[in-house]
Amino acid sequence: MAPTRIPALGYALLGMLQKPSSGYDLRKVFSSTSMKSYSDSPGAIYPALHRLERDGLIRGRVEQRSGMRRRQIFRPTPKGVAELKQWIALPITREDVGSGLKTIMLRFAFSETVMGADASVALLKSLDSALTPYLQHLREQLQAMMSPAVSTSARLALECGIRSFESLSEWTRYALATYEKQGRKTSGSK
Amino acid sequence: MAPTRIPALGYALLGMLQKPSSGYDLRKVFSSTSMKSYSDSPGAIYPALHRLERDGLIRGRVEQRSGMRRRQIFRPTPKGVAELKQWIALPITREDVGSGLKTIMLRFAFSETVMGADASVALLKSLDSALTPYLQHLREQLQAMMSPAVSTSARLALECGIRSFESLSEWTRYALATYEKQGRKTSGSK
DNA sequence: CGCCCCATGTAAGACGTTACATGATTGA
């Protein structure tokens, strides 16, 4: 109910609950897949789930089958789904790109199941437009670092960042092409 | 003096203080360069500096030139330099790679000025060895995601990660080649 | 019976975010 701002972990949980799960299930996903960047510790997960429930974004139901330990299965409420959609569809800014791709990729990963392929395509385009000026900014910085006063390793580190964003830019084109191919085969919805 | 664990921001500050600066200087660097991922807010920087000073890793001197506002210039103590070196030289593990390149690249960026080119090369090799098994792990996950039950966007998101690490792997080779070229021209120290 | 995995929780402490506060100096 409270309009508290939701941290990244909250959205990650909300998104994963598209498939109803217990806190323990979610922890396992975080610790076993490439989502290790999110905490799999109970001290983070369980309070986060309770906050989401308090805010009316998810609801938990205790499951008590015989021969089964007590577990609480959470699933998103309509309000939770709406919040998730709104978060996914946010336009991507230069700042988002600078302060970590993790969140952006999480939004993209969820986009298709939550909102459909059109939203995924829109996100890709939004990302691509944010990427171009950011890359230019990085290249300008590199120019400024070409002085011999700057160590080779510092310059190389920046070059690493540039390459990584160039690779990301290529990926967006690849991803868009993938959707285009798919769109021709299935319905070109809307 | 206290053996408190130092957060990433602390090391970032410690490293930048290779060039003695005030808190305000550091804030400007964080807000104007590609290090925006670190907080440029006074509520983060100043307490962090005071913690480092309390632990004896840096020392501040108040500068009071006429026609100048009062500013406090910090510089690392020998103990601070030792701590920084130790942090930079830590071997890179699979876990480090999984939980964000940011820290690793920061260590690399500092490595040359703090410890010399040999340390930079060692870091690159360490990174490369950690990268190979991690990439394999990601590729295995991709195989598992090839089922049609998984959305295209989720799969593409993982592919993005894989590509980014492949690009990183290429960069390590490029960086090593750069140092090799440099080594032939200058002293091949050690 | 003892041990390990399932499953959930809590408490203490550290850190970052946001917002506010203070003063001195430069420039219009």
Place this chain on the structure above:
DNA sequence: TCAATCATGTAACGTCTTACATGGGGCG
């Protein structure tokens, strides 16, 4: 003189980390 920038700080708040705690159930 008024505004903007320089430069430092502090207080409240929320969240994450680390560590500990609890209990049921399967298994040897």
